[in-house]
Amino acid sequence: MQLWQLLRDQVCGEGHKTSPDAADHRLAQAIQQEEYQALRLAISLRTLVLAAVTVLLTVELRWPLALSLYCYLAILAVSGWVQLWLRRPDRERPWMHWAFPMIDMTVLVAGIVLPNPFDPYPLPPPMQLGFDTILYVVLFLVLSGLGQSARIVFFSTVAAIVAWTAGTLFILWQPGVHLGYSFDNLATMDAAERTRYILDPWSVRLGEFTPRLILLAMIGLLMTVSVIRSRHLAARQVEAERARRNLSRHFSPHIAAQIAQMDDTLGQVKQLDAVVMFADLVGFTRISDHRPPAETVAMLRDVHGCLSRAVADSRGTLDKYLGDGIMASFGTPESGPHDASAALQAARTMLHGIEALNTRRQQQGQPVLQLAIGLHYGPLTLGNIGDESRVEYALIGETVNIAHRLEQMTRDLKAQVCLSQGFIDKLTAETRGDPGILRDMVMLKAQAIRGLRDRMAVWVLPQAGVTGDAGAQPQQPTIH
Known part of the structure; x- marks a missing residue:
């Protein structure tokens, strides 16, 4: 028939x-x-x-x-x-x-x-x-x-x-x-x-x-x-x-390929170690409140395009857009030998992209944008959550929370990028201790991070005009 x-x-x-x-x-x-x-x-x-x-x-x-x-x-x-x-x-x-x-x-x-x-x-x-x-x-x-x-x-x-x-x-x-x-x-x-x-x-x-x-x-x-x-x-x-x-269009190509091959609706759950990145605009609400909606949306499209290209160029996975920022991961759905190096390269590319975008915005009389990035390396759980009618591919675990907290800490630490010690250890192992990779980073004393019992040493890339000696552990305010 x-x-x-x-x-x-x-x-x-x-x-x-x-x-x-x-x-x-x-x-x-x-x-x-x-x-x-x-x-x-x-x-x-x-x-x-x-x-x-x-x-x-x-x-x-x-x-x-x-x-x-x-x-x-x-x-x-x-x-x-x-x-x-x-x-x-x-x-x-x-x-x-x-x-x-x-x-x-x-x-x-x-x-x-x-x-x-x-x-x-x-x-x-x-x-x-x-x-x-x-x-x-x-x-x-x-x-x-x-x-x-x-x-x-x-x-x-x-x-x-x-x-x-x-x-x-x-x-x-x-x-x-x-x-x-x-x-x-x-x-x-x-x-x-x-x-x-x-x-x-x-x-x-x-x-x-x-x-x-x-x-x-x-x-x-x-x-x-x-x-x-x-x-x-x-x-x-x-x-x-x-x-x-x-x-x-909804998932990173790596995740999309994996979802397309799934026979089960919810798929299998996977656990691995990977890098999680959060990148967010500082003071976005203050900037957007006094701008027409069309201009705000155009700005977000420019920012999202800059951030997503940086992730894709470093073979990362764009997990989701978060209003004026993104969440990305490196080493998902499969771990690689250079996940931390790729994540740091993506972070630097994002900062350069925002810098180029600010140059154009200044020429047009628009306020400049400031990007904050947090990076952490640790264990993750990957899988679909939801039910038979609708599912969402999600990264679950404390690593996600820590990366988000590090991105938020950049405001008080006057930093553009905030890296966890776990990320630095992974990066050091990948680069065999190459000091040049951290040439512009500053190591701070152990910080208290909300949700963690123990303090954690962090590294930061200071904002323009803020100086510090790498490894000197300068006195910085403690974040609670």
Whole structure:
């Protein structure tokens, strides 16, 4: 039933809600464009085939017998390019799906069965149906399949059957031609009777005519099903790719790829060590309160674009937008050997991006923006939360809370970036103790962080104009 439904949808153009290539208007347009490109290829190959047939007939028939056939071949060539011109996506009409196949098959069969005016010694008309001339009809049937249109293949099959039948009837109407049929088993005839029956040049044998029509129908049906199947698979691939792109708009590409491969709705829970980053604008409410809504949204788009590009360039995962900031992770969904280094590079890229953005804003008389970033490395739990109707991919654990607290601490510490000791330990291990990576960082004394029992040593990148000696542990206010 499913095959019959697909066949009906593709050939008749019905069943719009179930046809895979009509799932929506954009998908139908995309497939229509691909169908036109396939038609262009089919017409080009058709022209090459006609050129090859022209050479073949010239060698076999010689001049002037081949002259009559040149006319039919020229008509077929012109018909192909007219089809390509008329069947552009913006001007194609339903009648073209059956009209052009009928024209092609009629011209082709006419070239086979009509008398050659340049032949001084014509053969008996039934012999025109021999010499494997039906293979030319099959050849054009195959060429129709290259257009990737099930309707064209189906109507080409119908046109081939109708044209071949009409051509055979035309031969039967010629003087001296008769229909040859035998109700006796050929095996019961002696050799002479069988030879006379088979080789009678004035006989159109029913035993040859019927199997040829059946073979044409079978070949056409199989090709129609093949085209439908290929279009169905192409439509599913387009749908899958579109779904993957839609996921990428809501999730980082790494997470989107993992979600797309999930069989279970909620998926599996994973635990690993990774870097969590929080980046947020300082004083956003104060800035946005006195700005038009359109200007505020435009500013947020600029900031989000800057931050998300920095995360993507460092192969991080953008987990979510948080109003005027973001939450990102490095080392999810799979840990890597340079997660901390990538996170610090992303933080520096963000600061440079905001600096460039501030240059433009100052030129436009707008207030400058200040970015605060917190980074922590530690254990995380990854997985979907929610229910069967709606899920959200989430990072859970104390590491997330600490990274958020570090970002908030930058205000009182007069810092742009605040790093935990756990992050520094991971970074040191990755860089093998390279001191240059922390050249502009300042190590502070252990700080009290809300939600943690023990104090934690932190490193900061001071704001412009704030100085300190790295590792000297200058006195700073303690955060409670």
